[in-house]
């Protein structure tokens with residue numbers, strides 16, 4: 001059994017690496033809000049990054065956001081840089097869990113995972129890049145198992161709501177759930193959505209490198225997952241969904257990859273019935289389709305060529321400036337945003353044999369919450385970390401590289417999320 005040290009043997013339960021980033025700042029505020037949920041009602045924590053001055057400002061801003069006089073006396077600062085392995089090792093030796101907010105992960109992630117594995121720290125990230133997530137599974141699973149370390153990827157909006165939503169729906173279904181589709185709708189405030197530099201770059205390079213993922217997947221040499229019950233039909237690339245009453249496209253993020261890895265783990269480890277899964281996202285009416293097709297074609301064209309990627313990244317600098325000039329606006333924008341995953345599942349009622357006939361029973365569930373990237377993501381990441389600290393005996397027996405669903409299937413993570421504004425319900 002892997003051991004989660006929550007005693008005083010390491011100075012910090014949590015170290016937030018990349019705390020000076022746009023998302024990192026919100027993660028710091030979320031940790032500061034939840035210190036009483038740490039082991040024995042206490043949480044020892046530190047912020048880490050490559051600039052001490054920036055980290056001091058982060059703590060000042062977090063204290064302001066929480067209406068506290070200051071945080072500096074209770075929170076330490078660790079200077080660490082991805083380019084300096086010794087600094088990463090020193091950081092990891094002091095942490096029970098590293099909350100890694102330094103992205104794009106394809107560029108900066110692996111040295112941090114390696115340092116965590118080598119120095120016995122658990123690692124949580126908010127990566128939404130399947131190539132990185134699956135690559136870490138390929139490269140570090142057995143080392144992490146040997147060291148008793150949990151490396152748990154995609155613990156933000158990508159992909160906790162979808163992955164835990166599938167498990168929630170399965171657990172609420174009376175019988176054997178065999179297929180599930182999710183339909184994501186995002187409502188933004190009157191000023192529109194908000195995406196930041198690192199998040200933007202992750203998306204650009206994720207699309208550009210999607211072909212490399214196929215060759216990585218071949219290396220795993222997995223047997224196909226058995227299809228239980230009627231085969232789930234894949235929908236088209238653009239269709240009108242009666243479920244959410246709007247035009248809909250397949251969801252392009254990491255959710256399908258993460259859910260499939262979870263289902264594989266649960267089937268192989270606990271002989272649970274794998275659930276087939278299709279992920280879709282609503283885009284609105286005809287006007288939105290025209291805008292999206294234009295933007296999609298431009299984006300697809302630009303990410304294929306290095307000059308295009310550079311252009312998109314230069315554009316992100318303006319976005320960056322815009323966001324910092326409009327922090328007030330952006331925070332209000334976030335307050336007005338929300339997401340909703342509607343799950344539509346089908347399966348076989350209790351006592352029925354899923355290998356005979358068509359599914360006889362249906363279920364609808366919802367997972368909903370606040371703005372995805374910078375409100376829901378810090379909540380999900382911090383609750384994942386608190387679950388490791390408080391429920392170590394409910395984690396998989398061995399350390400390893402896990403999806404959220406694989407790591408947290410037997411824990412109370414969903415209840416914790418419900419208490420923090422990410423709500424799971426049957427409708």
Ligand SMILES: NC(=O)c1ccc[n+]([C@@H]2O[C@H](COP(=O)([O-])OP(=O)(O)OC[C@H]3O[C@@H](n4cnc5c(N)ncnc54)[C@H](OP(=O)(O)O)[C@@H]3O)[C@@H](O)[C@H]2O)c1
Pocket residue numbers: 018019020021022023024049050051054080081082083101102103104105108126127128154155156157158159196197198199200202203372373374377
């Ligand atoms: N799962 C989700 O739904 C979700 C939501 C939001 C964000 N994200 C992901 O989170 C990541 C961060 O996004 P962001 O928008 O917050 O990015 P960001 O504002 O650009 O922040 C990047 C952070 O990385 C740090 N960093 C860069 N190079 C470093 C190095 N060599 N050593 C140490 N630290 C280094 C930066 O430090 P400095 O301040 O010193 O430059 C900064 O703290 C992205 O991968 C994004 O996709 C995921």
